[in-house]
Amino acid sequence: MTTNYKGSLSDDEQLCIILLIGAGDSGRTIAEILSLPYGKVRGFMEWYGTALTDLLPPPTEGPAILIFDIENTAATGRFWGKKYKTNILKVIEDWYLLCVSYKWLGQDEIGFFSIWDDPQYTPGSSDDTYVARRIWKLLDQADIVIAHNGEAFDTKKCNTRFSVHQYGPPSPYQIIDTLREDRRYFNRTSHALGDVAVALGLSDKMKHSGYDLWEDCMAGDPEALATMEAYNRQDVVVLEELYLENRAWIGAPGKKAHPNLGHWSKREGLVCPTCGHDNLHIRGYHRTTVSEFPVYYCVKKTGGCGSYHRSRTRVPQRAPADKVKLV
Structure with a gap:
């Protein structure tokens, strides 16, 4: 009757226990009423209390x-x-x-x-x-x-x-x-x-x-x-x-970040932190006082979300002698 239950209770026994749980009976009372070992009843009640099998299950891969x-x-x-x-x-x-x-x-x-x-x-x-x-x-x-x-x-x-x-x-x-x-x-x-x-x-x-x-x-x-x-x-x-x-828009550069979906990705190479898509193109650079970082665009036309993300890897810098020194 219930999915993922690994115990030895029959479908009828499971149903009776569920009905008695709904009536407010304790595990020992249910065991006595149904003439079942208390350990089996308690084990099923513990499983049923967390299973709630009527709910839609979360995805088995990627973020839930x-x-x-x-x-x-x-x-x-x-x-x-x-x-x-x-x-x-x-x-x-x-x-x-x-x-x-x-x-x-x-x-x-x-x-x-x-x-x-x-x-x-x-x-x-x-x-x-x-x-x-x-x-x-x-x-x-x-x-x-x-x-x-x-x-x-x-x-x-x-x-x-x-x-x-x-x-x-x-x-x-x-x-x-x-x-x-x-x-x-x-x-x-x-x-x-x-x-x-x-x-x-x-x-x-x-x-x-x-x-x-x-x-x-x-x-x-x-x-x-x-x-x-x-x-x-x-x-x-x-x-x-x-x-x-x-x-x-969520997590656009300079704003609070969108949760990073890249943590769940199994793809090789760069993926979009916002949606997990892997078709990213460089569109410009983010510049700080001393460094440059590529800005990647998640291509919407190929199934991405259209968001922008700054790389953590900076563009290789010129030799120190070629730089303008900071006062």
Whole structure:
């Protein structure tokens, strides 16, 4: 039933254990109910707790680059005065994760999971354990993650729920925040994902009814849930397009570098640090006070990304006697 499980439990036994885990039974209780050795049950539970086999697997070669977008609820609170004031007196219910859409760069399929997929979900429930466990696993598998406002919002929101559930941090990853990078290089009227997509002629974000959609999802309305899934998935489509469109700008000479994909390359010779392509042409030189360095262009027409990178190897210098001495 489950892939990559190497133990001796049958498919039926695995299914029964999974159902009992969902019901909240302990390993010893499950072993007694199913008349199975506790060691086998415990081993399967440890494997199942980290496997989460319903997730799309990361690529087996090259960097695992996760593109993702989360949706969460609003917090509920009490306040005095007019509705535009924000001095909340008491938080009645804190926010929680609703759903996550994601894909691995270089793969076609878009994944999605939500609190409504949890077999234990009931309308109105705020238990986001099902979602938190899965996004933790994805981040733990990723070498690089891409999100719009990912540094200030998506990753911190996820970390908050990891803290609440006492998961601990996932393994380290690098962040490409498409909002931060768009602000770094451009002075647009708006850097919102949908507005930038329109300006660049990319796919549109999906239109929706506004905050009512979130309210209806929290109440478990099936039509709202379907709309939210479509909306969440489309955000990932737009996000990937924006990243690929702006990729050549990220890490332009003199700016903060794009993560170096050359670390994962198995190609001989020079490769583009931004996309891993190997068709690079010299286009000019970067000059410091005393040295010159070739600047390489990643040829977009042959499948590259169009970015520029300065070589670490300087151009051979003239003999000292031919140089102008520095005072």
